Amino acid sequence: MVNSSMRSYAKKLPFVFIAMMLATEGQTLLAQFEPLPRRDNASMMNLVRPVTEKISGSVVQVYSGDRPVALGTIVAEDGFILTKRSELSGDPIRVRLSDGQLLPARVAAVRRSNDLAMLRVEGDLTLRPAQFAGEIPPVASFVVSVGRKSNPIGLGVIGAKPRPISHQGRLGVLLQDDRTGRAMVRGIFPDSGAEAAGLKKGDLIVAINGREERSRLGVIETLRGMFPGESVRLTITRNDEANDSTTMDVDASIRDLNVMRESESDARVNGPRNVRLSGFDQVMQHDTVLDPDECGGPLMDTKGNVIGINIARAGRVVSYALPASLILPEMVSMLAEARSASR
Amino acid sequence: MHYYITKPSVVGKPQSIAAAIVFLTLGFGAFGPPLNAQSTAVAPTRGDDSSETKLPVPEGLQSILAAGTVPKSLEQLRSLEQQFGKISAAAELCTVSIKIGQAQGCGVIIDGGGKVLTAAHVAMRPNKPATVILANGRRLKAMTLGLNKNVDAGMLQITPGQNEGADWPHATLGDSSKLARGMWCIATGHPSGFDQTRGVVTRVGRIARVNRSALRTDCALIGGDSGGPLFDLSGKLIAIHSRIGNDVEENLHIPIDNYANSWDRLVAGDSWGTLPGFRPVLGVQGNSQVEEAVIDVVRPSSAAKKAGIQEGDIIKEFGDRKITDFQSLKEAVAETMPGENVRVRGQRDGRPVFFRVVIGRGE
Numbered sequence: 226m227v228n229s230s231m232r233s234y235a236k237k238l239p240f241v242f243i244a245m246m247l248a249t250e251g252q253t254l255l256a257q258f259e260p261l262p263r264r265d266n267a268s269m270m271n272l273v274r275p276v277t278e279k280i281s282g283s284v285v286q287v288y289s290g291d292r293p294v295a296l297g298t299i300v301a302e303d304g305f306i307l308t309k310r311s312e313l314s315g316d317p318i319r320v321r322l323s324d325g326q327l328l329p330a331r332v333a334a335v336r337r338s339n340d341l342a343m344l345r346v347e348g349d350l351t352l353r354p355a356q357f358a359g360e361i362p363p364v365a366s367f368v369v370s371v372g373r374k375s376n377p378i379g380l381g382v383i384g385a386k387p388r389p390i391s392h393q394g395r396l397g398v399l400l401q402d403d404r405t406g407r408a409m410v411r412g413i414f415p416d417s418g419a420e421a422a423g424l425k426k427g428d429l430i431v432a433i434n435g436r437e438e439r440s441r442l443g444v445i446e447t448l449r450g451m452f453p454g455e456s457v458r459l460t461i462t463r464n465d466e467a468n469d470s471t472t473m474d475v476d477a478s479i480r481d482l483n484v485m486r487e488s489e490s491d492a493r494v495n496g497p498r499n500v501r502l503s504g505f506d507q508v509m510q511h512d513t514v515l516d517p518d519e520c521g522g523p524l525m526d527t528k529g530n531v532i533g534i535n536i537a538r539a540g541r542v543v544s545y546a547l548p549a550s551l552i553l554p555e556m557v558s559m560l561a562e563a564r565s566a567s568r
Numbered sequence: 569m570h571y572y573i574t575k576p577s578v579v580g581k582p583q584s585i586a587a588a589i590v591f592l593t594l595g596f597g598a599f600g601p602p603l604n605a606q607s608t609a610v611a612p613t614r615g616d617d618s619s620e621t622k623l624p625v626p627e628g629l630q631s632i633l634a635a636g637t638v639p640k641s642l643e644q645l646r647s648l649e650q651q652f653g654k655i656s657a658a659a660e661l662c663t664v665s666i667k668i669g670q671a672q673g674c675g676v677i678i679d680g681g682g683k684v685l686t687a688a689h690v691a692m693r694p695n696k697p698a699t700v701i702l703a704n705g706r707r708l709k710a711m712t713l714g715l716n717k718n719v720d721a722g723m724l725q726i727t728p729g730q731n732e733g734a735d736w737p738h739a740t741l742g743d744s745s746k747l748a749r750g751m752w753c754i755a756t757g758h759p760s761g762f763d764q765t766r767g768v769v770t771r772v773g774r775i776a777r778v779n780r781s782a783l784r785t786d787c788a789l790i791g792g793d794s795g796g797p798l799f800d801l802s803g804k805l806i807a808i809h810s811r812i813g814n815d816v817e818e819n820l821h822i823p824i825d826n827y828a829n830s831w832d833r834l835v836a837g838d839s840w841g842t843l844p845g846f847r848p849v850l851g852v853q854g855n856s857q858v859e860e861a862v863i864d865v866v867r868p869s870s871a872a873k874k875a876g877i878q879e880g881d882i883i884k885e886f887g888d889r890k891i892t893d894f895q896s897l898k899e900a901v902a903e904t905m906p907g908e909n910v911r912v913r914g915q916r917d918g919r920p921v922f923f924r925v926v927i928g929r930g931e
Contacts, residue, residue, distance in 0.1 A: 261776040261777075261786070261817065262636065262749050262750035262774045262775070262776060263773070263774060263776070263786050263817065264752070264772060264773050264774050264786060265786075266638070268638045269638055272638065272639060272640075272641075272642065272645060273642070273645070275642065276642065363653050364653060364656050364657070364770050365649060365652035365653040365655070365656040365754065365770050365772060366649045366652070366653060367645065367648075367649045381772075382649070382652065382770065382771065382772040383770075384769045384770050384771060385766050385767055385768075385769050385770070386767065388765055388766060491791065493814050494790060494791075494812060494813075494814055495790070496814075496816060510766075510769070512771045512772070512788055514788070514816055527642060527645055527646050527649060528646075540760075540790065541788055541789075541790045541812075541816055542759045542769070542771060542788040542789065542790050542793075543759070
């Protein structure tokens with residue numbers, strides 16, 4: 226079986242080869258073709274496989290708009306799954322179970338403050354939920370991320386004590402009052418959602434998500450409640466050269482200010498990341514190299530406990546997972562909400 | 569291939585320094601070949617001290633320590649992670665953040681008297697004041713000592729009298745001559761800068777490549793980590809973080825023997841050499857024979873061009889150095905690091921002009 230870290234190794238092979246050619250001091254030519262000894266190489270992944278197999282059947286692949294966007298962790302046998310909410314951008318939402326079945330799903334509850342969505346799989350099924358348990362392991366302990374077939378997809382260590390991660394979600398506009406006190410765009414941040422949405426200097430923001438905004442402060446207040454990775458529908462009024470005004474709706478995404486400000490080479494060394502990579506009540510920071518679409522799945526310790534759910538790939542040295550102690554109460558209230566709504 | 573020095577050049581808004589590669593016009597050429605003087609002095613004695621990072625290695629991990637192999641059982645894996653945990657806890661006490669002006673990096677205290685090892689590009693210049701921040705947030709006064717820029721090795725001294733006579737907790741110096749592919753290592757540092765609520769961040773990896781001037785590991789580093797320590801499984805300091813490539817597995821560290829080999833010069837505050845691929849470049853030409861530092865040529869897209877320096881300008885001050893002729897300007901640029909922000913005072917048509925130059929990088 227080819228696990229994900231081996232896949233990524235294969236992708237990087239030509240690059241690795243070049244790097245080794247540049248520094249082969251004292252090594253035989255043959256040694257250049259040996260895989261680099263890594264902490265997450267095939268032997269290490271095989272070693273931790275018995276750990277991840279303890280939760281076989283409890284991980285799904287989540288598809289949004291026909292694209293695999295995340296993993297999901299089964300939390301109730303009657304078809305409830307936790308995943309990363311901000312990756313669910315398009316319909317249809319479907320999940321692929323460990324046995325290969327592809328099933329339609331719908332969003333049954335969301336918790337914006339920790340970027341969690343609870344999916345409900347349709348059908349008469351009995352699934353095997355993951356049992357969250359265990360304490361947060363001490364710094365430098367190994368943690369294993371689990372894929373759909375209960376295979377290890379990443380291995381890393383806890384890097385710091387648990388802590389909250391604040392966010393700086395921004396639309397990316399500088400506003401000023403127009404003559405009537407409404408919010409007028411005075412400037413646009415490079416690499417912001419506002420720039421991507423085509424906002425222009427002089428545009429008036431008159432409504433957000435269909436709710437009228439009468440003042441600059443009102444706009445600021447509404448936008449302040451938005452997390453990175455969320456999308457807002459802006460109603461804007463724009464005057465052209467002939468002073469004819471048009472009103473239109475545009476969708477713009479909220480991005481984290483720190484990411485917008487980052488230099489090109491910093492973005493390059495950070496590699497692919499989730500858009501929602503900040504704004505969590507409590508996280509375990511670990512150094513597992515995950516792809517952004519590998520969040521939503523379980524994180525385990527070496528004793529076989531499911532200690533949390535991966536919630537963001539945040540940068541070159543940082544992945545975040547929500548700990549079991551945060552997941553459990555969220556899960557209970559989301560299940561209650563989802564079940565009462567479907568009754 | 570591209571490597572980045574892992575230090576944000578400006579606190580709060582990290583700017584990488586590798587955005588542009590600037591051609592060679594002004595720099596270290598005048599200094600001649602790098603000096604290779606071997607010092608006879610050795611690093612401080614490696615004694616037993618409870619405030620050091622060295623730890624006994626359990627029987628069951630001896631083979632992994634020596635051969636750099638993978639654990640054979642989950643039990644051995646758990647024993648390995650417990651060892652990592654102990655080393656990480658000890659490393660936290662001696663891993664420091666270093667602030668010099670607007671730049672931030674890391675360092676590691678290596679003796680009770682407060683000597684700190686770091687990267688040359690963090691210390692930047694010898695015998696200058698610096699601030700050392702402990703993991704608990706305590707800020708200490710320090711002075712930079714010597715720099716071996718050929719390998720990016722730097723040293724600092726925490727100013728005495730700041731610990732009520734007690735020894736500083738410090739790292740046990742290791743030996744990098746016996747390092748081999750596959751060995752496990754623990755990296756600590758302050759990625760993206762000091763953050764009191766987060767604290768020191770630990771990463772674990774293995775050695776992918778060893779040569780005399782650099783170690784490559786998969787301990788993922790990023791801006792802010794430069795100068796931080798890399799430990800082996802016995803808690804001994806084996807290397808100092810230096811630079812990274814685009815790939816998350818490309819993290820380079822300075823093997824510790826590079827410090828031991830030029831210990832006296834580093835302690836004495838000497839600064840020498842240039843890091844391959846990180847030569848500081850301004851991008852101007854002038855005549856060393858004339859009395860003033862007159863700029864004859866400004867290279868297109870150079871650091872000088874971007875700062876607004878024009879042909880005919882006379883440079884009077886570069887950072888805190890007075891410039892008397894083109895040769896002294898060359899020397900002043902050679903002292904900087906690529907990406908560094910330098911204030912420049914010049915003269916144009918008899919009137920003073922001011923520039924802010926971001927030093928370029930030459931191969």
